Amino acid sequence: MDTKFSGSANYVASRDLMETVNIAVALQKPLLIKGEPGTGKTMLAQAVADALGKKLIIWNVKSTTKAQDGLYVYDVVQRLYDSQFGNAGVDDVKKYIKLGKLGEAFSADEQVVLLIDEIDKADLEFPNDLLWELDRMEFYIPETKETVQARQRPIVIITSNAEKELPDAFLRRCVFHYIEFPEQEQMEAILRVHFGDLEEKLVKQSLAAFYWLRELRGIEKKPSTSELVDWIRALVAGGVDPARIEKEIPFAGVLLKKDKDLQTLRKVK
Incomplete structure (x- = not known):
């Protein structure tokens, strides 16, 4: 399997884009992709995953998305429901912890490609709230007193439609590429x-x-x-x-x- 991205059978990439992808992978930094709609920003992540033989995990960002959603969710409502009906195992908090997309990427046994799609749809605090996790590749779950650490650092691709300006602190941690509309x-x-x-x-x-x-x-x-x-x-x-x-x-x-x-x-x- 290729160790460097050189496009795929279903994705035509420019030389500049291929080089930028490979630099981001080598530096182990998130790749931030911008470009007008229809330039293949979202499809790039699938192409990289296909070319490198890795699983793709997609985190679709919405206006209501919080950084916490990507880490884990504690289903306290289900736990309360189970306790009311006397269901077994209610004392096991781990049963009610569901990993988000970032948590899934960290927990994967093999390296995956993580697409954080349309990050600019969320509020301005969203990118900043991800800085620690993306830098340290870990997060803490207070309900279980456990730290989830990335077994393999995922290849992180982030897309933006430039609807909002992203914080400078976030931009400094990314490798950036603007996909020009194809000639x-x-x-x-x-x-x-x-x-x-x-x-x-x-x-x-x-x-x-x-x-x-x-x-x-x-x-x-x-x-x-x-x-x-x-x-x-x-x-x-x-x-x-x-x-x-x-x-x-x-x-x-x-x-x-x-x-x-x-x-x-x-x-x-």
């Missing part, structure tokens, strides 16, 4: 991963139309890679002649998701 040549390689047998003219015409649309003045939500893939699927399913794409954008609603953007397109096509 047309790289995008063609990405499409070949998804569609191995596409007609050459369809690829060229759809890419030309896609990048033209992204540069069109007045477009608020530029279409992303995933929307391009969906659009090509729609073109194939609809049996669209590639020559038609030179004159119009068929199924424009697959690419554009705002009324204003569709109106902007109608004015020029």
Whole structure:
């Protein structure tokens, strides 16, 4: 199995991104990934796990997520319920401790890839609350008076959509990479991963139309890679002649998701 990341069969990575991943792994530091939607931030973690032959653990962050959720949860309600009904083993507190995603990564016998996805969705204290655990690779459970230490330091990949600025103290502990939107040549390689047998003219015409649309003045939500893939699927399913794409954008609603953007397109096509 590879010891260094060089992309995967399902993920086309730039040289800069591959080098940054490998540096973060070598330095044993979290890798913070930013980039506009559709640039493959979340998929990167799966690609790294696949390429290195490691299990992937995903921690999806929400607006209500607290750092504690990733460590462990003490189910005091279930314990109270069991005590009321005289269930056996209620004195064993460990039964009511459930590890979170970070706890799972620390407890794994072999090294895993831990994805902390969209960290900027949580409140501003969330990244700071994780600093100790990510630095020391351990946390304490007061209910059982136990310390959970990482058996193998996980490869930590953190994604952010830049909805909020992350604290400087947190940023200092990360290796950072911004995934630029793919150039047309790289995008063609990405499409070949998804569609191995596409007609050459369809690829060229759809890419030309896609990048033209992204540069069109007045477009608020530029279409992303995933929307391009969906659009090509729609073109194939609809049996669209590639020559038609030179004159119009068929199924424009697959690419554009705002009324204003569709109106902007109608004015020029």
